[in-house]
Amino acid sequence: MSRIRKILGTLLFFSCLSGTLLLGVQATTGNGAEKSPAGAKTTLKGVIVTEEDLLYEKECGSCHFPYQPWWLPERSWEKLMSGLQNHFGESAELTPATQQQLTGWLRNHAAEHSTIGRARGMLRSIKADATPLRITESGYFRRKHHELPRQVWQENPAVRSLARCDACHPRAELGSFNEHEVKIPGVGRWDD
Ligand code: HEC
Numbered sequence: 001m002s003r004i005r006k007i008l009g010t011l012l013f014f015s016c017l018s019g020t021l022l023l024g025v026q027a028t029t030g031n032g033a034e035k036s037p038a039g040a041k042t043t044l045k046g047v048i049v050t051e052e053d054l055l056y057e058k059e060c061g062s063c064h065f066p067y068q069p070w071w072l073p074e075r076s077w078e079k080l081m082s083g084l085q086n087h088f089g090e091s092a093e094l095t096p097a098t099q100q101q102l103t104g105w106l107r108n109h110a111a112e113h114s115t116i117g118r119a120r121g122m123l124r125s126i127k128a129d130a131t132p133l134r135i136t137e138s139g140y141f142r143r144k145h146h147e148l149p150r151q152v153w154q155e156n157p158a159v160r161s162l163a164r165c166d167a168c169h170p171r172a173e174l175g176s177f178n179e180h181e182v183k184i185p186g187v188g189r190w191d192d
Pocket residue numbers: 059060061062063064067080084087088090091092102133134135136137161162163164
């Protein structure tokens with residue numbers, strides 16, 4: 001993917017995070033970057049991307065796709081962010097300041113604060129006393145993927161894990177998971 005497509009994709013992805021442009025969202029750190037009146041950076045096409053958006057992609061999008069915060073409730077993000085030293089068997093530790101900043105950002109954009117239909121569906125599928133750390137273990141996710149035989153993901157060297165949303169959903173970074181866009185590596189389009 002060309003650099004510019006990647007940047008545009010990132011912008012679009014983050015503009016889709018909350019279903020609206022992130023206009024007016026406050027960026028709270030100051031590292032000398034250009035500031036718009038809202039305190040956020042104005043970038044290509046006037047889409048505003050906050051410093052936290054970029055920080056999240058950098059810190060939480062290096063090992064895997066940066067999952068949109070609206071996939072999990074606040075309590076899940078809080079628990080996940082307090083256990084980064086053992087994050088699914090790896091260390092994803094951050095400095096205390098960055099951890100605190102990203103935890104706040106994730107909570108602010110969590111499922112409870114989203115108007116996106118999928119976020120509502122996700123919330124409905126999670127029991128009130130449960131605090132899942134995985135999107136892929138939710139009832140909502142399972143319902144959407146139960147028809148997928150293991151051969152096409154677990155035994156597929158180009159996929160291996162259902163947590164790799166972007167392996168099969170080409171526009172996952174834009175927040176788009178439409179079933180008609182699905183293309184499984186080595187398998188092709190998915191028509192059920
Ligand atoms: C050092 C690599 C690494 C970094 C950095 C990292 N992760 Fe992960 N993360 C993993 C691994 C490995 C898994 C398990 C993937 C799998 O099961 O296929 C995972 C899984 C997850 C899952 C669960 C996916 C599912 O199954 O639904 C979430 C949510 C998650 N990470 C969020 C984050 C957040 C938020 C950050 C930033 C604070 C982060 N990750 C940074 C390695 C990393």
